[in-house]
Amino acid sequence: MDFTELYKQSQYLSRFSPNGQYIATAFKQKLAFREASSLQILSIHTSADLIENIAWSADSELLFAASYKAGIINIWSVSDKKWSAKIEEGTVGLTNAKWSPDGRSVLCFSDFQVRTTIWSLITGEACFIQFPKYSDKGFDFRKDGKYFVLAERRDGKDFVGIYDCNNAWTLLKHFQVDTVDLENLAWSPDGRYIAIWDKCIDYKVLIYTPDGRRQQLFSAYYMGLGVKTAVWAPSSQFLAVGSYDQKIRFLNHYTWTPTLEFTHFNPVNGIDNLVIMREAREMKDRRSIRKYVIDQQPMELPEIRPDPEKPNPKLGVGLCKFNANGTLVASRNDNMPNSLWIWDISLLKPITIFIQLMPIRNFQWNPCYPNQLVLCCGSEYIYVWSGSEIGADIIEVPQVNFLVNSFRWNPDGHSLLLMDKEVFCVGFFVNEEEPDD
DSSP: OEEOOOEEOSTTOEEEOTTSSEEEEEETTEEEEEETTTOOEEEEEEOSSOOOEEEEOTTSSEEEEEETTTTEEEEEESSOTTOEEEEEOGGGOOSEEEEOTTSSEEEEEOGGGOEEEEEETTTOOEEEEEOBSOSSSSEEEOTTSSEEEEEEEETTEEEEEEEETTTTTEEEEEEEOSOSSEEEEEEOTTSSOEEEEEOTTSOOEEEEOTTSOEEEEEOSOSSSOOEEEEEEOTTSSEEEEEETTSEEEEEETTTOSEEEEEEOOSSBOSOTTOEEEEEEEEEETTEEEEEEEEEOSSBOOOOOOOOTTSSSOSOSEEEEEEOTTSSEEEEEETTSTTEEEEEETTTTEEEEEEEOSSOOOEEEEOSSOTTOEEEEOSBSEEEEEOOTTTOEEEEEOOOTTOOBOEEEEOTTSSEEEEEOSSEEEEEEOOSSOOOOO
């Protein structure tokens, strides 16, 4: 890989535009637009307040910079340096903001979940939705951008509202859901279903159609902590449910019952053709380098003991991600934070397990090439897996005092935005064949 020099940013506020042509970065009160290929600055803008979040519109034309404590959102254009807009939320406060799918309205979530305000950049007018349950979850846009689903809490009960994004945010359907304390929801990629799951105390996954009909209530067991995460396959044929019992259950879209079940067992033993790649240190030319060594089964994975006295124990499947075509799944079991599992859906088993020297902070599939995955562990290295046949590489980022704590893929799949807390660089994949599709 080739790497750029380091550039300033604050609090990991660096974002590729959806079309992959630009990078926006915030440093304290300043916002810079750059070309993604050259990192050349296109324009710089200044906010009166500290920038706490940034986000691109879907068409890569506009970007908002949110200052939550001040209750203000500044909006700038990447192509028109003179154009700007400003949203002031005033006394209701501001805890989160999201773009609408058309990129011409901004949803603002107030303090204490009092309301969600939708500001139109075209008319300057606002409309309101009362009593959203959360400001950072519990809402989703359908993939085609036409409808918005929102979890609401009224009189101690959970409701879901379906809103028309293209018709003044008109309420189309409002119905109560069979949850004790709704944790989150997600629209299926094909737009036919809404998955809703309960707090971890009650193992409950519910499938609804947008007209409010309940298709299924699934519960794997009734004793112990329940659902920790849920994610749809790109095809909408499966809903992967990660649980505190260290299993992923794949609910099929016909019966909404488990078709597959993957268990993060320890020790690992008796799995045919499983590759266990363990990160190791070695000395070379008087300096320490990293490499992967192949371990044999049986293999004991590093594991931590969760504290039963603390809420949200580090136990169970905390992260589960499908690759771009839904053939592979990568997962991290939170009580095995140094290990990453890669599962092949067609083979019904894990094909690779990574054992890192440090806990895994982030992992992401390549958005364009399904057989490539990158992970980071807060070190000076990134770790690249390019499929079972090619294997994995450990790549050192050649920057002084730079730790890769987080990263983002360019939507074109050819570069990575690598971030430490106060600086970032871009890594480009060069002189190599593209991963197999």
